[in-house]
Amino acid sequence: MNNKLYGNLIFELSHEGRRGYSLPQNKYEHKSSELPATLRRQEKAQLPECDEMTVVRHYTNLSLNNFGVDNGFYPLGSCTMKYNPKINEEMAALPAFQNLHPLQPDHTVEGARTAIAALEHYLCRLTGLAHFTFKPYAGAHGELTGLMVIDNYHRSRGDEKRRKVIVPDSAHGTNPASAAVCGLEIIEVKSTANGLVDLEDLERLVSEEGTNIAAMMMTNPNTLGLFECQIPEIAKLIHDCGGLMYYDGANLNPMLGVCRPGDMGFDVMHINLHKTFSTPHGGGGPGSGPVGVREGLQEFFPVVSPYHGNFAVMMRALAYIVTLGGNHVKEVGPLATLNANYIKESLKDVYELPIDGLCCHEFVFDGLKDKSTGVTTMDVAKRLLDYGYHAPTIYFPLLFHESLMIEPTENESRDTIDGFIAVMRKIAEEAKNDPDLVKSAPHNTPIGRVDDVLAAKHPIVTYRQLLNDAD
Numbered sequence: 001m002n003n004k005l006y007g008n009l010i011f012e013l014s015h016e017g018r019r020g021y022s023l024p025q026n027k028y029e030h031k032s033s034e035l036p037a038t039l040r041r042q043e044k045a046q047l048p049e050c051d052e053m054t055v056v057r058h059y060t061n062l063s064l065n066n067f068g069v070d071n072g073f074y075p076l077g078s079c080t081m082k083y084n085p086k087i088n089e090e091m092a093a094l095p096a097f098q099n100l101h102p103l104q105p106d107h108t109v110e111g112a113r114t115a116i117a118a119l120e121h122y123l124c125r126l127t128g129l130a131h132f133t134f135k136p137y138a139g140a141h142g143e144l145t146g147l148m149v150i151d152n153y154h155r156s157r158g159d160e161k162r163r164k165v166i167v168p169d170s171a172h173g174t175n176p177a178s179a180a181v182c183g184l185e186i187i188e189v190k191s192t193a194n195g196l197v198d199l200e201d202l203e204r205l206v207s208e209e210g211t212n213i214a215a216m217m218m219t220n221p222n223t224l225g226l227f228e229c230q231i232p233e234i235a236k237l238i239h240d241c242g243g244l245m246y247y248d249g250a251n252l253n254p255m256l257g258v259c260r261p262g263d264m265g266f267d268v269m270h271i272n273l274h275k276t277f278s279t280p281h282g283g284g285g286p287g288s289g290p291v292g293v294r295e296g297l298q299e300f301f302p303v304v305s306p307y308h309g310n311f312a313v314m315m316r317a318l319a320y321i322v323t324l325g326g327n328h329v330k331e332v333g334p335l336a337t338l339n340a341n342y343i344k345e346s347l348k349d350v351y352e353l354p355i356d357g358l359c360c361h362e363f364v365f366d367g368l369k370d371k372s373t374g375v376t377t378m379d380v381a382k383r384l385l386d387y388g389y390h391a392p393t394i395y396f397p398l399l400f401h402e403s404l405m406i407e408p409t410e411n412e413s414r415d416t417i418d419g420f421i422a423v424m425r426k427i428a429e430e431a432k433n434d435p436d437l438v439k440s441a442p443h444n445t446p447i448g449r450v451d452d453v454l455a456a457k458h459p460i461v462t463y464r465q466l467l468n469d470a471d
């Protein structure tokens with residue numbers, strides 16, 4: 001990495017008069033005097049002036065500072081940053097797909113509609129639900145859509161006082177947020193010491209609130225990576241009081257081809273195609289959060305976006321499913337589960353494992369085991385960057401103070417995983433022998449520790465603002 005160039009904005013590399021291009025002579029130059037003076041620029045446009053090599057190197061060096069699944073291990077729990085097979089990209093980029101216009105007449109897009117129908121067919125088979133809508137653009141959007149289905153269903157029966165949604169305290173933040181956006185009220189159900197939904201607490205809530213309950217939202221495995229084995233009992237409790245079961249499908253990965261939300265008693269669910277079905281989704285997009293429902297609920301699908309949703313993401317998912325095929329799809333879950341358990345067991349003597357036992361595709365440590373060093377989860381995460389690894393998810397879920405959530409995914413080799421384990425052990429060793437080294441990490445990255453609060457509260461997004469601030 002060229003540290004000399006990094007940190008310079010393209011504007012700072014500018015020299016007046018430098019060019020990286022030549023344009024044909026402007027035939028209309030003499031006509032510019034015909035433009036009214038008020039429309040004509042009084043000062044030179046503030047544009048960078050650079051030669052071609054400077055531009056190429058500047059942007060290439062910037063791109064090398066980017067971290068992605070294509071250049072390193074990316075064990076970001078909860079986000080499923082898995083390998084995105086290149087054939088998916090080729091399929092999504094077929095000219096017949098890529099050049100479609102959303103306003104084309106239906107009879108000219110039969111191929112695309114057939115592809116969507118094929119994807120729906122596979123998702124129904126994988127989830128045990130009967131119909132899908134592909135309009136939602138991400139998981140959270142899917143949650144909102146699914147809750148609107150549930151709300152519409154209750155209203156259609158004149159059951160309008162069902163305004164409460166039960167959400168486990170371990171839930172992803174989007175669950176209560178989506179319920180709130182849908183105008184529903186959230187009641188939280190506790191987890192037991194072993195990280196699963198507390199059935200007694202749920203029974204109490206159901207007996208108190210029964211006729212007000214619209215739905216219960218759950219993810220399985222839950223955000224701790226633990227399989228919720230009491231779903232049939234939970235579903236019975238909720239159904240008996242007239243509520244519906246919502247499945248947050250963000251964690252579908254380890255269940256793929258092994259078990260199905262529809263068979264467990266869930267009525268409505270979303271799938272994060274960009275997680276389980278391998279679409280690159282760094283930096284907040286692109287996503288697709290199709291919502292599936294049990295037979296009979298499809299008439300309650302709301303219109304949450306125009307046209308057919310995020311079509312290219314859908315085609316990547318279809319390519320992923322079709323290239324794996326029925327038999328190999330069944331290996332995804334067990335391999336993801338094996339990889340996660342292998343890392344967990346290899347590190348639990350040096351990292352604190354608050355809930356022991358088998359996990360699914362991900363698990364959570366509560367920081368280093370040896371708390372006397374003062375080295376935090378943040379420090380470990382920063383030190384991992386020095387060794388060329390993307391950090392796991394940190395400080396989520398909120399159930400522990402020093403959460404470190406690791407999800408290796410199914411497609412990482414034994415060598416990659418062993419390399420990660422070795423580095424995690426090395427960092428634990430450093431924390432003991434030279435804690436300041438870890439606390440002051442990263443040392444090998446272009447910039448050191450950033451103040452993430454400042455960056456979020458006062459983002460500087462324009463060069464001009466930088467200039468003004470310097471004044």
Ligand SMILES: *Cc1c(COP(=O)(O)O)cnc(C)c1O
Binds near residue numbers: 139175
């Ligand atoms: C990622 C995630 C979501 C939100 O999905 P987006 O596609 O990011 O909107 C919801 N629930 C869980 C458990 C998740 O991991």
